[in-house]
Each structure stands twice: as C-alpha cells, then as structure tokens.
Amino acid sequence: xxxxxxxxxxxxxxxxxxxxxERAHLAGSRAALRAMREDVQALDIRDVTANWVNAAVxxxxxxxxxxxxxxxxxxxxxxxxxxxxHPVGAxxxxxxxxxxxxxxxxxxxxxxxxxxxxxWRAPVSQPFYQxxxxxxxxxxxxxxxxxxxxxxxxxxxxxxxxxxxxEQTSKLLQAEIERPRVGPMRDIVATxxxxxxxxxxxxxxxxxxxxGGPGTGKTAVGLHRVAYLxxxxxxxxxxxxxxxxxxxxxxxxxIEQVLPALGELEVKQATVEDLVTAQVEVxxxxxxxxxxxxxxxxMAEVLRRALRSHVTLPTEGVVVVRGSRRWRVPxxxxxxxxxxxxxxxxxxxxxxxxxxxxxxxxxxxxxxxAGEAPDDRVQNAVARTPAVKAAVKAIWPAVEPSKLVxxxxxxxxxxxxxxxxxxxxxxxxxxxMARPARSVKSAKWSAADAVLIDEAGDLVARTxxxxxxxxxxAQDLSPMQYRAxxxxxxxxxxxxLGDLAQGTTPWSTESWAQALFHLGKADAVVEELxxxxxxxxxxxxxxxxxxxAISPGLAAVESVRESPGSLxxxxxxxxxxxxxxxxxxxxxxxxxxxxxxxxxxxRIPALADALTAAGHAYLSxxxxxxxxxxLTLVPASLAKGLEYDYVVLDEPAAVVDGEPDERTGLRxxxxxxxxxxxxxxxxxxxxxxxxxL
Numbered sequence: 195x196x197x198x199x200x201x202x203x204x205x206x207x208x209x210x211x212x213x214x215x216e217r218a219h220l221a222g223s224r225a226a227l228r229a230m231r232e233d234v235q236a237l238d239i240r241d242v243t244a245n246w247v248n249a250a251v252x253x254x255x256x257x258x259x260x261x262x263x264x265x266x267x268x269x270x271x272x273x274x275x276x277x278x279x280h281p282v283g284a285x286x287x288x289x290x291x292x293x294x295x296x297x298x299x300x301x302x303x304x305x306x307x308x309x310x311x312x313x314w315r316a317p318v319s320q321p322f323y324q325x326x327x328x329x330x331x332x333x334x335x336x337x338x339x340x341x342x343x344x345x346x347x348x349x350x351x352x353x354x355x356x357x358x359x360x361e362q363t364s365k366l367l368q369a370e371i372e373r374p375r376v377g378p379m380r381d382i383v384a385t386x387x388x389x390x391x392x393x394x395x396x397x398x399x400x401x402x403x404x405x406g407g408p409g410t411g412k413t414a415v416g417l418h419r420v421a422y423l424x425x426x427x428x429x430x431x432x433x434x435x436x437x438x439x440x441x442x443x444x445x446x447x448x449i450e451q452v453l454p455a456l457g458e459l460e461v462k463q464a465t466v467e468d469l470v471t472a473q474v475e476v477x478x479x480x481x482x483x484x485x486x487x488x489x490x491x492x493m494a495e496v497l498r499r500a501l502r503s504h505v506t507l508p509t510e511g512v513v514v515v516r517g518s519r520r521w522r523v524p525x526x527x528x529x530x531x532x533x534x535x536x537x538x539x540x541x542x543x544x545x546x547x548x549x550x551x552x553x554x555x556x557x558x559x560x561x562x563x564a565g566e567a568p569d570d571r572v573q574n575a576v577a578r579t580p581a582v583k584a585a586v587k588a589i590w591p592a593v594e595p596s597k598l599v600x601x602x603x604x605x606x607x608x609x610x611x612x613x614x615x616x617x618x619x620x621x622x623x624x625x626x627m628a629r630p631a632r633s634v635k636s637a638k639w640s641a642a643d644a645v646l647i648d649e650a651g652d653l654v655a656r657t658x659x660x661x662x663x664x665x666x667x668a669q670d671l672s673p674m675q676y677r678a679x680x681x682x683x684x685x686x687x688x689x690x691l692g693d694l695a696q697g698t699t700p701w702s703t704e705s706w707a708q709a710l711f712h713l714g715k716a717d718a719v720v721e722e723l724x725x726x727x728x729x730x731x732x733x734x735x736x737x738x739x740x741x742x743a744i745s746p747g748l749a750a751v752e753s754v755r756e757s758p759g760s761l762x763x764x765x766x767x768x769x770x771x772x773x774x775x776x777x778x779x780x781x782x783x784x785x786x787x788x789x790x791x792x793x794x795x796x797r798i799p800a801l802a803d804a805l806t807a808a809g810h811a812y813l814s815x816x817x818x819x820x821x822x823x824x825l826t827l828v829p830a831s832l833a834k835g836l837e838y839d840y841v842v843l844d845e846p847a848a849v850v851d852g853e854p855d856e857r858t859g860l861r862x863x864x865x866x867x868x869x870x871x872x873x874x875x876x877x878x879x880x881x882x883x884x885x886x887l
Contacts, residue, residue: 216275216339217346219296223271223310227302231263262300262457268344269455272298272311273384274322275337279355282318282332292334297322299383300457314383315425323391327361330354338384340366371727372755372872374787374839379449381456382414385727393721394419398427398662401683401718403690403706407751408737408868409729413835416664416691417449421456423662434661434686438463439679441667444816445835449666466675467641469682470648473596478638482700482854484624488642489672489701491712492616497650499612500602501542504593507532512585514557514576519564523556531556532589542593543654550577550586595650596634599643604630645674648681657681667834668692668709672701676712688715695745696834698862700854724749728837730757733874736886737867743885744861760873768879771845772804778842778875779810779825785872787839788819788826792866794848795829801844802827834865841870847880860885 239252265271278292295312297319302311312319321331333354340348350366353359370385386394393415396402402419406412420438424431438453438461440446446463453461467476480488487493511524531552535545554576561568576582602609604627613622631637639647651657663683665671669692671679679688690710694703703709710718726734731753738750766774775791782789791812793801805812805827813819813826815836828836830849843849843866850859860883867874 213346213349216349219310220271220346222304223296223298223302224265226304226310227263227265227271229305230302231260231265234259234263258459261454261459266455269299270339270341270344270346270384271302272296273339273341274298275335275339276319276322276325276333277335277337279332279334292332295319299381299455313425315422320391320395323386324388325354326388327354338364338366340369368755374785374872379414379452379837381418381452382411383418383456386415386418387411387725387727389721389723389725390415390418394422396719398423398430398687401688401690401710401713401715403668403692403710403718403720404723405693405706405720406691406723407693407695407726407749408734408865409726409753409871410723410751411727412691412693412723413449413666414452415723416666416689417452418456419689420461420662420664421453421458424458424461427661431661432460434659436461436662436664437660437682438664439469439666440465441670441834442832444814444832445667447816447818448836466671466678467644470644470678473651474634474637474639474644474647476639476641476644478640478643480640480642481624485640485642486672486701487617487621487625488640488646489674491673491677493646493674494649494677496602496609496613496616497598497646498653500598500608501593501650501653502536503612505532505536505590506588508585508589512553512581514579514581516557516561516576521557521560523553523560527556528553528585528589535590541652541654541656544656546586546590546592549590550582553577553582553585593654594634595654596647598650599646600631600634600637602646603627603643642672642674645672645678648678649674652681657684659683659685661686662688664689664691666691667696668703669694669697670699670702670834671709672699673708673712676703676709677714680712680714684714688713688718690715690718695741695748696861696865697745698831698834698853698858698865700858702858702861722749724752726751726753727755728871729753729868730755730760730870730872730874732757732759732761733870734868736761736763736874737864740860740864740867740883740885744857744864757872760870761876762874763876763878763882765878771877771879772800774877775801775842775844776804776808776810778877779805780808782840782842782873782875783825785840787872788824789840789842790826790828790833790836790838790869791842791844792828792830792833792849792869793844794852795831796852797844797848798827798829828869830862830866833869836869837871838869839872841866841874843867843874843876845878845880846876846882846886847878850883 234256237256239249274297276295276297280292282293295318297314298311299314301309301313303309321333322336325331325333325336336352336354338350339346348366350364367385390411393402393404404412404415420436440463442465450463508525508528511522512528514521531549535548554573557576558568558573603625606626609622660682663679665679665688668690697703706720710716734751734753741748741750779789779791791801810825811823813823815826815828815832819826846863849863849866850856853859853862
C-alpha cells in the first residue's frame with residue numbers, strides 16, 4: 195500500500211490530484227462543522243423556557259454542545275475513508291454503486307443534513323478497524339490519511355478485495371503510533387487495532403477486565419470504551435452517570451484531554467481516595483502491615499458485626515397516648531419486628547427508619563379493632579410520638595459511620611468482641627491507633643481508614659450507583675477498595691484495566707478472579723492484550739526479564755515495534771552518577787518529544803539539584819509538557835501510567851530498595867523500565883538486580 199505524500203512537485207500540478215480532492219473535503223467539513231456550531235450559538239431560548247431554572251439548564255446544555263463542536267486546528271477532523279462495494283445494508287445482487295464514508299472523531303453534516311464525516315463509533319465505521327483481506331466486510335478500499343500540524347499531507351490506500359495487492363504494514367499507521375508525545379495523553383482513535391476495537395465496542399450490560407502489559411494501550415482502550423458507550427447509550431448514561439478512576443491526580447491530569455478530544459465532556463474523573471473522603475480528611479498514614487489488614491475483605495464482616503451490635507432487643511412494651519386513650523404494643527411483638535428486620539438484612543439506616551413505622555402500624559391495628567378509622571397521617575403522627583422515638587433510640591439507635599470506625603480502632607475490647615474468629619490478636623493490635631483520638635475531627639485518618647468509613651456508610655445507607663465505571667491501574671487496589679468501587683457500579687457495569695506485573699502496593703491483587711469477586715463482578719469477561727504498540731521491542735524484552743520473579747506465568751508483551759539502538763545500559767562511577775544522568779537527559783533532549791527522568795523517590799532531591807545546577811528547568815509529573823519544556827523529573831512511585839518518548843532511568847537498585855520488599859521493588863522497577871516510547875537509557879553505579887543480568 196504505497197503512501198502518497200505532498201512533494202515540491204505536487205504543489206505545481208493542477209488541483210485535480212486525489213490529495214487535493216481530500217483537502218477540499220477537509221476544508222468543506224471544517225466549514226460544515228463551523229456552521230453546525232454557529233447554528234447552536236444562534237439559538238434563542240427566551241421564548242421556550244418556563245422559568246429561569248429551565249433556562250439555566252437549557253443554556254448549560256447548549257454551552258456543552260458548543261464546546262463539543264469546537265474544531266481543534268491541530269486535531270484531524272477525519273483520519274480515514276471507507277469505500278464500500280455496495281450501499282450499506284443492501285444485497286450484493288442489487289448491483290448499486292457502493293458508498294463512501296469519511297471516518298473521524300465526531301459526526302459532521304452539511305446544510306442538507308448529509309454526513310460529511312461519520313463518527314468513529316457508528317456501526318458503519320467499524321469495518322475501518324475490523325476489515326481485513328480474509329474478511330473485507332464489503333469494503334473495497336480503506337484509505338488512511340497523514341497529517342502534519344493539522345494539515346492533510348498524505349494518504350495511503352489498502353484495496354481489500356484486490357488479490358494482486360500484497361498485504362503490507364501501514365506506514366502512516368506506524369508513524370501515528372510512533373509520533374513524538376508532547377503534552378497530555380492523546381486519543382488512539384486513528385490507530386485502534388482489531389482486538390482493541392472488540393473490547394471498545396463490547397456492550398454496556400457486562401463488565402470487562404483488560405489485562406495488558408506496558409504499551410498495549412489498555413488505558414486508551416478503556417477511555418475509548420467510555421466514549422463508545424456514551425455514543426451507543428447516551429440517554430441511559432446521561433441519567434446514571436459515568437466515572438473514570440485513576441491511581442493519582444498526576445495520572446488523571448495526564449489522561450484528562452482524551453475524552454474531550456472525542457467530544458465527551460461529561461465524564462467525571464477521580465481517585466479512590468476522592469470517592470471515600472467526603473466525610474473525613476486523610477491526614478495520617480499506616481504502616482504497610484496495618485494497611486494490608488485494613489484493606490482485607492474480612493474487615494467488612496468486622497464492621498457489619500460492630501454495627502449490628504447496636505441493636506438491642508426490647509425489655510418492655512411501648513405505650514402510646516392518643517387523646518384519652520392509651521395503646522400498648524407488648525415487648526414480644528416489637529421483638530418480632532426487630533427479628534424480621536434483622537433477618538431481611540436491610541441497610542441499618544433503612545431499618546432504623548422502618549421500625550417506628552412498624553410500631554405505629556401495630557398501634558393503628560389496635561385502633562381499627564376498637565372501631566376507629568385512622569389514616570396514614572395518624573400512623574406518621576404515632577411514629578413521631580416521644581414514646582415511639584424513645585423506644586427506637588433504645589432498640590435501634592442511629593449510628594454515625596465515622597464514629598463506629600473510630601471506636602473500633604481505639605477501643606481494644608470493642609474491636610476484640612467483633613473481630614473474634616476473623617482477625618488474630620496480633621492483627622487487632624496492628625490496626626489499633628497508636629494515639630487514640632478523642633473525636634472524629636481530631637483523628638488522623640489514613641487512606642485505609644477512609645475506605646472503612648465508606649464501607650460502614652454503605653452498611654447504614656446504600657451508596658449511589660453509576661451506569662458505568664472505569665478503573666485504571668486496578669491491580670493496586672485492596673479488596674476493601676474494590677468493594678468501595680463496586681458499590682459505585684452495583685447496578686451498572688465496569689471496565690477494569692490493569693497489569694498484574696505492575697502491582698506495587700503491599701495489598702495488590704494476585705489474580706483478576708480475586709479482584710473481580712471483591713468488586714462484585716465475578717462474571718466479568720477477562721481479555722488479555724499481549725501486542726505492544728508503544729514500547730520498543732528491545733526495551734520491553736529487557737524489562738520482561740523481571741516477569742518470572744514478579745508475576746510468574748504472565749505472558750510477556752510482544753512488541754510490534756522494532757527500534758534498534760533504543761536501549762542503552764551504562765555503568766558509571768558513583769561519584770559521577772548525577773553528572774552522567776544530566777548528560778543523558780541532554781542527550782535525549784536532542785531528539786523530538788518528551789523526556790522523563792525517573793528515579794527512586796529518595797534520589798529525587800539530589801537529581802533536582804543536579805539539573806538546576808546544569809541550568810535545566812524541569813516539570814513535575816502531571817504538569818503538561820510543551821515544545822519549550824519537555825523534561826519531567828519523575829519519582830518512581832508516580833511513574834505508573836505515564837509515558838515519555840525518551841526515558842533516563844537512574845540507579846535501578848535504588849528503585850528496588852525504596853520499596854518494603856523485593857517483589858514490590860522489582861515491580862516498581864518494571865514500571866519504570868517500560869515508560870519509554872522511543873528510547874531508554876539506564877544508568878547505574880550499584881550492581882543491577884540479578885534478574886536483569
């Protein structure tokens with residue numbers, strides 16, 4: 195499939211070449227998009243809204259539509275074209291001429307409503323990703339376009355039904371995959387591969403788990419799946435909501451432009467900590483051993499027992515005075531009500547609200563038996579009487595989730611009573627606060643404590659469920675964190691993204707079956723991406739030497755990119771290591787694209803000083819790279835999920851030693867080694883970990 199590019203000779207030819215025709219269509223499409231945007235901007239809603247509230251809501255919707263129709267000058271409006279052999283949906287025997295569709299990031303139509311660009315998510319666009327010579331899906335020609343700075347400069351044709359044309363790798367596709375990265379993460383809509391497309395277009399009803407090694411595009415696949423689901427199920431997800439969960443704010447900032455580039459502005463992004471800290475502020479930390487215990491799923495049963503312990507069976511009946519009459523509900527009858535509520539395993543708060551109504555109903559039955567005719571208003575009034583309220587307070591008192599967790603973590607006897615048979619004595623001692631706090635506000639809550647409070651909160655009142663949740667870097671979640679996320683999609687579905695080999699928390703999951711069970715999605719489909727498109731073959735092969743030690747049995751990524759010379763491992767003397775690192779950064783800055791200097795967290799200050807002394811400004815993770823500022827200094831603990839064209843890795847042994855155990859350290863090193871898209875320089879003074887030798 196030869197690529198057709200503009201040359202100096204092309205510009206002198208008559209404007210009748212195919213490239214000129216495609217440019218004309220691009221110009222026409224941009225003009226049509228501007229007209230679509232101007233039509234929305236010109237809408238006058240003054241006479242169609244009943245009040246200012248409706249007007250504000252409608253205006254917000256219009257503003258969002260205007261944003262979605264923005265024409266990004268450096269983002270191609272379309273990237274491909276499909277020439278069908280027959281009209282879409284028609285039988286071949288009809289013999290009618292085929293149709294032609296331009297595939298892009300969003301739908302664009304002309305003044306008559308005819309499509310000029312088809313949204314990549316539309317069914318008619320799917321053959322752009324799925325058609326092959328073995329199964330052309332009625333596509334005669336697939337055309338890809340090449341752009342430079344937003345200008346269409348090349349095209350490449352693949353004739354899927356021509357037996358004389360040999361199959362070749364698309365040079366434009368490869369160039370787009372390898373294009374240098376400056377700024378936040380880009381969409382991959384022009385480069386989605388067939389196996390990725392199948393995951394992207396899987397239905398809303400089921401949960402999908404994607405195991406993917408470095409460079410396989412799992413994060414991009416997850417984000418494009420959200421965009422596809424919003425396209426295919428717009429109305430439903432507009433009601434129920436969508437959420438993307440990432441490991442930290444730096445990562446979320448890195449990916450935040452992908453969905454807006456696809457015209458999707460309503461997807462919220464958060465970390466797990468963001469979700470569970472609505473009631474408390476995290477100001478403390480846990481030792482690793484304590485955090486592992488607090489994150490264990492067994493804590494859910496400890497919390498349930500502790501909460502239910504507040505329920506006390508009545509010892510005497512309730513007497514309600516109404517006018518001159520006294521109505522008595524005996525203790526045994528109230529005990530039956532309590533037993534029924536416990537047996538139904540209702541939310542604690544719902545049962546707390548139901549009990550006074552049950553007691554009041556029993557009073558109403560007695561009133562009716564005595565010849566009175568009370569209605570619902572009387573029942574509500576009885577439920578609010580001092581006698582009933584006092585009884586409920588004694589039998590089924592209201593419980594504040596944060597106070598419940600605080601008591602468990604500060605009262606050894608209370609914890610022992612409800613953790614008996616679940617946690618050992620040593621485990622109980624591990625999670626008790628060293629300095630018990632006097633109140634919820636003064637407590638130095640840890641991130642794991644906040645998850646416990648969230649669990650307790652759900653035991654009291656059901657957590658609101660969204661329509662779809664995406665969880666990235668999911669291998670690092672604890673069982674209790676999975677439960678927290680699962681509550682937010684209990685009636686919806688999820689896309690779970692991760693790599694077991696990159697689990698770098700002490701509580702990281704050992705298997706997806708285990709993780710999905712805690713998430714409440716045990717029936718999820720697990721897909722594995724093993725083809726790498728970003729990390730060069732030399733680099734991923736070097737990093738994969740660690741796999742037998744960090745994740746035995748996990749398949750290594752097979753990179754499709756050959757890049758000779760992309761890996762350099764250099765040993766230097768300890769006293770010149772910092773200078774060598776700076777020199778390696780300067781060597782990398784000669785190339786186009788972003789540069790990441792990754793090092794053990796403890797070595798970051800020294801390297802920062804060395805860069806500053808050499809006159810090099812640098813960014814922190816999450817800060818957007820620009821053409822003028824391309825070097826980022828990255829602590830190894832924040833490298834996960836990020837990518838740079840060129841990476842300089844400082845002292846691998848220090849990265850390993852910076853973690854509480856060797857396996858976690860080697861996993862952290864695996865992450866650091868696989869952040870490079872075009873080239874990796876490893877510098878070390880200490881001996882390399884033996885797994886790399």
